Amino acid sequence: MANFNTHLTVAAIGSGALATVCLATGVVSPNEMVMLTLAGTIGGLLPDIDLDHSSPTKLMFTVLALLIAFFAIFSQADDYAIIELWMLWGFCYAVVRYPLWQFFNEFTAHRGIFHSLLSALFFWFFxxxxxxxxxxxxxxxxxxxGSFIFIGFIIHLGLDEWYSVEFNNRRVKRSFGxxxxxxxxxxxxNSLMMAxxxxxxxxxxxDNSEFFRVWGDSATYGHIGARFFPEGMWFASF
Ligand SMILES: [Zn+2]
Structure with missing residues (x-):
């Protein structure tokens, strides 16, 4: 099992690299690229969401609560007065940080349902x-x-699996799979409820037709391929 720092680093690098591809291909703006990287990084931490009482999980809930609260007020900034935005911010933060955290703490077994591919889909659609x-x-x-949350999630599961094989040789049989x-x-x-x-x-x-049209289109990958290596000298525009 990989530790918190490893998960954070690998998920941030992986999703940052993929978000860069999206930016260079013109699929997203620079702001959106930052958001995708953040989503992938959060996805990379989510499978351990039910790790009981550990400080990384608590920290993760605090960060998650902050992010959700900020996103909520960003999207409503035009419609509400400042005092309403403050209240909205406080409400979103409090709900995620306390009742939701309490729920995860009490009702889930670590490496239970939240450490599975089914949950990866749950967090994507959510x-x-x-x-x-x-x-x-x-x-x-x-x-x-959503797909970046999913990718981060898969990176996390893959990393845990890899660590159980690489660094835990004697106990491979116990933790493998x-x-x-x-x-x-x-x-x-639990699995049925999750399904x-x-x-x-x-x-x-x-509607997901545009999402699947873009990623199912060979032209998108042709474009990524064309943008992958510099045409002339490397860093020529420096
Ligand atoms: Zn894990």
């Missing part, structure tokens, strides 16, 4: 829905932000 419905993002951008799993095989009810939640959330997501 993020996409929130971005679209609450933050008023375009459908395409909402899907993109516990990180990267489709769902929680031991707790069937239901994934389905409901998917139905709430906005």
């Amino acid at each position: 993020t996409t829905t929130i971005c679209y419905q609450i933050f008023d993002f375009q459908a395409f951008l909402s899907w993109l932000v 516990t990180a990267m799993k489709l769902w929680d095989y031991k707790r069937r009810n 239901g939640a994934v389905l409901v959330l998917y139905l709430m997501t906005p």
Whole structure:
């Protein structure tokens, strides 16, 4: 199992690199690129969301609460007075930081359902829905932000799996396959509930045709390929 710092670093580098590809290809603006990197980094920390009482998890909830509170007021800044924005900020922060944190702390087993590919889908659709419905993002951008959460999540699971093989040789048998799993095989009810939640959330997501058209189009990858290496001298425009 990789530690918090490793997860943070690898997820930030991985999602930063992918967000750069999106920026260079013209799919997103510089601001959106920063947001994608942030989403990927958060995704890389989310699978350990139920790690009991550890300070990294607490810190993660604090950061998550801050981010959600800020996003909420950014998207509503034009419609509300300052005092209303402050109250909205405080409300969003408090809800995420206390009841939600309490919920995760009490009702989840570490490396249970939240450490699975099914949960990766849950957080993808959840993020996409929130971005679209609450933050008023375009459908395409909402899907993109969600997909970065998903990618960060997969990076985390892969990293845990890799560490259990590489650095834990003697105990490979015990921990192998516990990180990267489709769902929680031991707790069937939790898995069923999660599957239901994934389905409901998917139905709430906005139209995804543009998202799949862009990423299913060979022209997009041709464009990425063309932009990958400099045409002439490296760093010529310095
Ligand atoms: Zn983990």
